[in-house]
Amino acid sequence: MANTEMADKDVLVDIFTRADLIMQSDIKFRQMIGAGQLQIVYYPVRGQEVVASAMMAAVNKEDYLVTIYRGLHDQLAKGIPSKELWAEFAGKMAGTCKGKGGPMHITHPETGVMVTTGIVGSGIPIANGLALASQLDKDGKVTVCCFGDGATNIGAFHEGLNMAQVWKLPVIFLCQNNLYSEHTPMAFATSSASIKQRGEGLGMRSVQVNGNDASAMYAAAKEAVEYARAGHGPTLIEAMTFRFHGHLLGDTGHYIPKAEMEQAKKDDPMPILRQQLLDLQVSEADIAEIEAKNAAIIEEASQFALDAPYPPGDEYRIDVLDVEIAA
Amino acid sequence: MTNTAEKPKEIMFAQACNMALAKAMADDPKVILLGEDIADEQGGGVFKVTLGLSEKFGTDRVRSTPISEQAIVGAAVGSAMVGYKPVAEIMLMNFITVAMDQIVNHAAKLRFMSGGQTTVPLTIRTTTGAGTGLGGQHSDMLEAWLAHVPGLKVVAASNPADAYGLLYSSIMDPNPVIFIENTPGYFVKGPAPAPDHTVPLGKASVPREGTDITLIGYGSSISRCHGAADNLAKDGISCEIVDLRTIAPFDEETVLKSVAKTKAAVVVHEAVRNFGVGAEISSRIHEELFSELKAPVGRVGSGYAPVPFSPTIEKAWMFNQDDVEREVHKILG
Numbered sequence: 001m002a003n004t005e006m007a008d009k010d011v012l013v014d015i016f017t018r019a020d021l022i023m024q025s026d027i028k029f030r031q032m033i034g035a036g037q038l039q040i041v042y043y044p045v046r047g048q049e050v051v052a053s054a055m056m057a058a059v060n061k062e063d064y065l066v067t068i069y070r071g072l073h074d075q076l077a078k079g080i081p082s083k084e085l086w087a088e089f090a091g092k093m094a095g096t097c098k099g100k101g102g103p104m105h106i107t108h109p110e111t112g113v114m115v116t117t118g119i120v121g122s123g124i125p126i127a128n129g130l131a132l133a134s135q136l137d138k139d140g141k142v143t144v145c146c147f148g149d150g151a152t153n154i155g156a157f158h159e160g161l162n163m164a165q166v167w168k169l170p171v172i173f174l175c176q177n178n179l180y181s182e183h184t185p186m187a188f189a190t191s192s193a194s195i196k197q198r199g200e201g202l203g204m205r206s207v208q209v210n211g212n213d214a215s216a217m218y219a220a221a222k223e224a225v226e227y228a229r230a231g232h233g234p235t236l237i238e239a240m241t242f243r244f245h246g247h248l249l250g251d252t253g254h255y256i257p258k259a260e261m262e263q264a265k266k267d268d269p270m271p272i273l274r275q276q277l278l279d280l281q282v283s284e285a286d287i288a289e290i291e292a293k294n295a296a297i298i299e300e301a302s303q304f305a306l307d308a309p310y311p312p313g314d315e316y317r318i319d320v321l322d323v324e325i326a327a
Numbered sequence: 328m329t330n331t332a333e334k335p336k337e338i339m340f341a342q343a344c345n346m347a348l349a350k351a352m353a354d355d356p357k358v359i360l361l362g363e364d365i366a367d368e369q370g371g372g373v374f375k376v377t378l379g380l381s382e383k384f385g386t387d388r389v390r391s392t393p394i395s396e397q398a399i400v401g402a403a404v405g406s407a408m409v410g411y412k413p414v415a416e417i418m419l420m421n422f423i424t425v426a427m428d429q430i431v432n433h434a435a436k437l438r439f440m441s442g443g444q445t446t447v448p449l450t451i452r453t454t455t456g457a458g459t460g461l462g463g464q465h466s467d468m469l470e471a472w473l474a475h476v477p478g479l480k481v482v483a484a485s486n487p488a489d490a491y492g493l494l495y496s497s498i499m500d501p502n503p504v505i506f507i508e509n510t511p512g513y514f515v516k517g518p519a520p521a522p523d524h525t526v527p528l529g530k531a532s533v534p535r536e537g538t539d540i541t542l543i544g545y546g547s548s549i550s551r552c553h554g555a556a557d558n559l560a561k562d563g564i565s566c567e568i569v570d571l572r573t574i575a576p577f578d579e580e581t582v583l584k585s586v587a588k589t590k591a592a593v594v595v596h597e598a599v600r601n602f603g604v605g606a607e608i609s610s611r612i613h614e615e616l617f618s619e620l621k622a623p624v625g626r627v628g629s630g631y632a633p634v635p636f637s638p639t640i641e642k643a644w645m646f647n648q649d650d651v652e653r654e655v656h657k658i659l660g
Contacts, residue, residue: 064409098442107441114408114445119432125398126433129405129413136359136387136411143405156428159395163402166393319443320477321576322501 007215009280011057015214016273016287018053021294022073023270025082028298029072029089033249037306038090040103043070044245050269051176051211051239052077055144058221059112064130064143066115066123069104070243074146079111082301092308099311100319120181121151124160124173131169131234142228143171150181152195158202161236165204168233172224173199175236176211178243183255199236211239212269214276242267341513343487343520344376344452347494348414350522352384355412358498359388361399362416362452366391373418374454374513396422400429400451407449408437412498420455420507421464423473434503435478450497454508456547457597457645463633466510468598473505474575474607480528481574483507483546487517489572492526500528507574509547531578533585537567540591540655543582543608545571548595548627548646555651564655574604579611586612586620593625593654597646600628625654 006012026046032038045052048070056065056077067074075085080096088095089103096108104118114130117123127145134141151157152175164171175195179186192198199206205227209220217239224235242264246253253261277287317325338346351358360377364370369391371378381389392399396417403413417423423430434447457466474481480502484490490508497504534549535556542552549570556566569585571577586592592612594605609624630644 066405096442097440097444100442101440105440107437107444109441109444114405115433115437117433119428122401122428122433125401125429126405126408127401128398129402129407130409131405132402133406133409133411136406156397156401159393159398160401163393163395163398167390319439319441321438321480322446325477 005215006276007218009282011218012214012273012277012280013282013290015050015053015057015218016277017290017294018056018077019049019270019273020291021082021297022049022053022076024291024294024298025072025076028302030245030249032302040089042103042249043247044243044249045070045073047242047244047264047268048073048176048178048211050214050273051174051217051241052146054214054217055174055221058218058225059142059144061111063141064112064114064127065146066127066130066143067113067146068116068120068123068148068151069118070148071106071116071146075106075108075113075116078113080106080108080113082297083304084108086301086305087308090305090308091310092305093311094304094308098315100315121147121154121156123147124151124156125163127171128160128164128169131164131171132167134170135167140229141170142225144174145171146174146176148181149175149177149179149186149190149195150184151175152198153181153190161199161202161204161234164234165202168231170228170231171234172221172228173234173236175238176241177238178241180243180247180256182247185255195238196236199238204234204236206236206238208238208240211241212267212272214269214273336519337516338487338519339514339516340484340487340490340508341374341376343491344494344508345378345380347491347498348377348380349383351412351495351498352380352388355499357410358412358414359390359406360414360416361390361392361403363394363418364391365389365416372416374510376452377416396426397429400426400434403449403451404429404434404437404447407447408445412448412450414450414452414498417451417453419465420453420469421467423451423453423469430473430479430503430505431476435476439478446501447503448501450494450504450506452494452506452508454510454513456509456511457629457634457641459511460636460638460641461510461634462636466634468596470507470574471598471603474604478503479575480504481507482528482572483509483574484572485546485549485570488520488524489526489532489570491520492524493528493572496526496528504528507546512547526572528573529576529578531572531581532570533567533581534570535566535568537565537589539565539589540593540659541567541569541585541589542593542595542651543569543571544595545574547597551646551648551651552595554648555655558648558652559655564659566655577608582608583612583615586616590619591621591658593627593651593658595627595646595651598628599631600626601631603628622658622660625658627651627654
């Protein structure tokens with residue numbers, strides 16, 4: 001992994017602001033589900049905040065995002081409004097998708113969140129299509145496609161990356177390698193030592209980076225975005241990271257060796273980034289203000305989600321086709 | 328497709344598809360084609376349906392792809408979401424199985440799951456059809472699988488003029504459409520459509536009127552229905568034919584109106600009879616017209632087996648005109 005210099009203070013503050021919103025949102029979701037206020041299947045993102053925040057800090061609102069069911073961090077980092085996101089998680093009419101998508105299918109084209117899929121690896125071919133449109137339109141947009149290490153064992157990954165490289169599409173494949181596909185450690189099910197190697201095997205510009213290091217992740221992201229915007233084609237970024245709460249909420253993580261978990265907690269990207277801000281002379285008061293603002297956003301959004309009305313049952317007949325389906 | 332100075336009176340099915348693609352591409356710069364070997368340099372498609380189009384519209388818009396059905400349909404899904412009207416060619420219908428995740432989980436569902444924020448106006452052209460010894464995979468009829476998926480439209484034309492009108496409508500439709508072509512039928516000729524000829528989706532046609540029984544079919548079954556109707560007429564039986572043209576959602580109004588008149592019906596398709604499209608149509612007729620029917624609705628389809636290779640077994644397995652006539656006699660007693 002390449003050593004990189006510390007990113008600018010403003011960039012790190014931006015990344016921290018996004019990452020803290022993600023961390024606090026994740027904590028709040030787990031609390032509310034635990035308290036029975038929300039009945040949903042939840043894929044915790046604690047530990048992967050910095051990867052997403054640094055990536056999205058390197059793109060614009062208009063750029064596209066395709067992500068997966070563990071996507072809360074990607075969606076929030078991309079700038080999706082918290083109120084609509086929370087309302088969708090709660091299945092409410094005021095949600096991004098009128099309650100028809102739910103946590104697994106968050107969509108918000110206004111902030112470029114085009115697809116959230118529950119099918120591992122399936123976003124990759126679709127990201128190519130978005131990027132193909134940008135290439136044909138010459139609109140300068142890039143598409144960020146997020147997936148985990150497990151997705152690199154499914155056919156769509158290989159088909160998708162091959163096509164993206166052959167057509168030099170403006171897409172960034174961000175593999176957030178948290179070392180586990182569901183309960184299976186990477187070494188058990190993945191033949192290559194790294195995901196980067198797989199990208200290289202497909203002839204693609206591929207980098208591996210410590211995704212939990214905000215500066216390194218941002219530098220890798222920025223470089224990939226510039227490469228894509230310049231028309232050179234895709235990049236595969238393998239961002240090393242970890243998830244602290246297992247595959248889905250309730251997962252005890254029994255399959256993760258104790259020492260590995262302890263080390264991961266020592267490497268928790270959030271306190272490290274916070275300390276970096278203090279080292280760069282961002283005051284404790286300024287950081288506390290960011291955290292308080294995020295807390296207020298989440299408080300308002302979660303309350304809004306609880307209070308908002310459910311969609312009427314008849315809503316199932318709308319948006320199947322362009323015309324309403326007869327009752 | 329060669330251009331002749333004189334306008335042909337009859338064209339082949341494959342030509343009609345080519346003309347519809349050309350018209351759609353000329354009318355709308357957002358129409359793009361994706362598929363294996365579809366550009367002229369690679370031969371203009373394995374059945375030459377796209378021949379000449381890359382020369383006319385460029386390889387940016389007529390793109391030969393890797394042999395990657397998931398990636399082909401995925402690229403169509405993504406580009407459709409942001410303003411394009413992609414037409415993905417899945418060379419043979421059995422290859423659609425490889426892309427089912429993209430078709431079923433994404434193309435069909437994204438409009439709904441996004442609450443209408445994103446739409447997927449793509450068309451997938453694919454060809455299939457038995458009777459020429461293509462064996463167990465390359466001639467499967469899988470329309471029932473697709474018709475069962477909410478959010479997909481499924482279309483099959485029975486003649487060149489309909490193919491022209493229906494393919495154009497499919498491309499311009501705001502929903503994902505599977506357009507099924509018939510491989511042995513590619514070279515069958517029929518009256519040439521006028522350039523502005525259109526056929527709306529969701530509307531069946533009644534190519535033959537009759538009074539005693541309604542034969543309901545689509546695609547390759549329509550020619551068998553006509554043949555059967557000609558023979559049955561000699562026995563004094565008057566058949567009405569309903570060509571569904573759009574399999575899903577099908578035109579219930581036209582079907583029910585016809586059967587309400589004839590009070591008897593047979594649904595005919597090349598696909599395996601069990602759990603086929605005929606079961607749904609037959610069921611809808613029974614639900615609406617049960618007490619008026621002379622006899623239960625009949626079904627004709629191919630046998631419960633993969634498509635056999637050897638001509639003797641394939642012939643025995645495959646639905647044919649005799650089956651239609653036999654079924655009509657059985658129903659009308």
